[in-house]
Amino acid sequence: MELDKQQLEEMYRRMCRIRYFEEAVIAIHSSGELIGPAHPYIGQEAVAVGACAALRDDDRIAGSHRSHGHPIAKGGDVKRAMAEILGKVDGFCKGKGGSMHLADFSIGILGESGIVASSVPIATGAALASKLGKKDFVSLVFFGDGASNQGSCHESMNMAALWDLPVIFFCENNGYAITTSYKNSVSVEHVSDRASAYGMPGVLVDGQDAIAVWEATNEAVKRARAGEGPTLIEAMTYRFEEHSLGLDRIVKSRYRSQEEVDEAKKRDPLDIHRAAIISHGFATDAECDEIEATEKAGIDTAVEFARNSPFPEPGDLFDDMWATPV
C-alpha cells in the first residue's frame, strides 16, 4: 500500500461526506422538498472514493443515475451539489440538471447520466482525446451491473481495447438493476469475466473496502497512463437503500430478503475503512470522530446553502442551449 495518512483520512472524510449527504437527501425527500427522483449511494461509498482517490484532478470521470457519490468522491462541492438537487441557481448546473446529472467540468466531472451506460462511450471519447492530444489524463466511468448489458458498454470496451485508450471501465455491481438480480441478467459469473473477450484485464474487487478499490484502480490508472490501454474493474458492493427514494411504495413484493439486506449492512464501508486506518495506526478514534463531526456540519451548511439559494429566473429558461449562439 502506498497511501499515506493524509490520503487515508481524506478517503474517510469523503466517504462520510457522501453518507451524510445522502442522509440529508433522504430527509429532504421525507419533508417533501425534493423535486425529482434521487438514487441514494449509501452502502457504495468505498467504490467511488477508492476509485477517485487514485485519480488526479485533471483525470475525467463520468457516471450514472446513482449519481451523488461520484462527484463528491472526485472533490465536488457539496453545497453546489445540494443546490442542484433542489433545483437552485447555485447548483452545479444552475438547476437545469438535477440529481441525476451532476457535473463539474472544472475538476474533471464530465457528468452523470440518467440513461444507464450512456456515459460509457463519452468517457471512452475523453480517453481518445487524451491519446490524440498527447495528454496524460485518464478517464474513468462508473456504471452498474445492469448497465453492463447495454450495447454501448460492449461497443466502448471493444474500441478502447482496440485503440489502447486510457480508460477505466468501472462496474459497480450492487446486485440489482432496480429489482432484477444481476444473476438473472448477466450471462457470466462476473461482469469482469467479460474483459477477456475484449483483450483487456478484468479485475474483481471487494467494493466495501476502499483501500482494495484504490489498489485495483491505481494499477489500472498506471496501465492507462503508460499507454497500455483500458481495464475493466468490477467492485462487488450493495446498496443499502431502495433503488430510488419512494420506490418502496411501488415495488409489489420483496425482491431481496431482509436477511440479505441485514447481512450486507454488516459490511458497512465506512466502518471497514475506519477500522482499517485505526488498526494500521494511520488515525485514532478521536481523529475519526472529528472527521465525522466536521463532515456532518459541512452537510448541514450545504443544506442551508441550497435552501437559501434562489431558484433560476424564468428569463434563464433559454440560456445554455448553445455555445455558439444561433
Add this chain to the structure above:
Amino acid sequence: MKTYIQAIAEATIEEMERDETVFTMGEDLRQSVYGATAGLVERFGEDRVIDTPLSENGFFGAALGASLCGMRPIVETVTSFLWVGMDQLISQASKMRYMFGGQAELPVTFRIRMFYARGAAAHHSDRNYPIFMNTPGLKIICPTNAYDAKGLMKTAVRDNDVCMLFEDGIAISSRTEVPDNEDLPGGELLVPFGVANTVRAGSDVTVVGIAGGVQHALDAATILEAEGISLEVIDPRTLVPLDMDTILKSVERTGRLVVVDPAHKVCSAASEIAATVAQEGFWSLQAPIQVVASEQVNVPYSPALEPLIYPTPEKVVTAVRAVLD
C-alpha cells in the same frame, strides 16, 4: 465547377490543416467508400483519420467525449445508421450542454449521407432530419450545392455545438461554381448558419425547397416560366437555426407558399415551415399553403413504386397551380 463531394473533401482538408484538434472518424474512411475522404490518411496520418468498428452508438459517443476534452471531431455516417446511435445523439449530444448548465462545449460535426431514390429500399433511404429538428440542441444543416456544402461545412467544424450536416444523395453529384480561396475576401469560404438563400427571385409564388427539394423547385420554375408564372425559390440552407424572416418576407410579397421536402410529410421540415407561415404570415396568404413531401409510407424497393413517394418537379408544378387557382 466542383461537385458537392469535392467541396466537402476540400472543407475537411482545409479545416484539418487549419486546426490540429480536428480529426475524422467513421466507417471505411481510409478507402473513402462515401467519396469525401480519399487521401486523408496519407495526408494527416492514422491518428487523425480513424476507421471505426461498426459501432455507431459507441463512436458517436466517443466523438462527443473527445469534443468535451478539446478535440473537434468530424464524424462521417449515413442517415439510416443514425438510428443505431440515437442514444448518444438524443440523450447526450442534444442535451448535455443545457443539462449541465452550459458547461459542455460539443464541437462535433456529423456528416450524414442521405441516400434515397436509388432502389436501396426502406433500410437505406432515410431522410430523417425533421426528427432532429424536433430535438432541441442540435444544429441541422442541409446544403444543396457544392458552394454551400463547403461553406456550411467549414462553419460547422468551427461551431462549438453539435452540427448535423445532411448530404443530400441527389445533390452530391451536382456541380456548382466554388471560388478558389485566393479569390475570396478573407481568403476562405464560410457560409453562416441561419441565412436562407433566395436561389431564384420571383413574384407569383414562394417555393421553399429543403435539401433535394430545391432542385425540384428550380425545375418547376423553369417549366412554369414558359407560362409566365414566376416562382421565388428559397433554400433555407440550415433548418436549425431556421431563417423564417426571409420566407415570411417573400410570402408577404407573393401571398402564396409551396414547401418541397423529401422527408415524410408528417412532422416534416415542410410542415413546420407551413405551420409557422400559417401562424405568423396568415394575413399575407391568398391561398392555402401546399406541401409537397414524401408520402407517409415506407420506401418500397421496386422501381415501379419508389418514385411515387418522393417530391418531383411535376408535383411541385401541380402544387403551384393549386395555390394560383
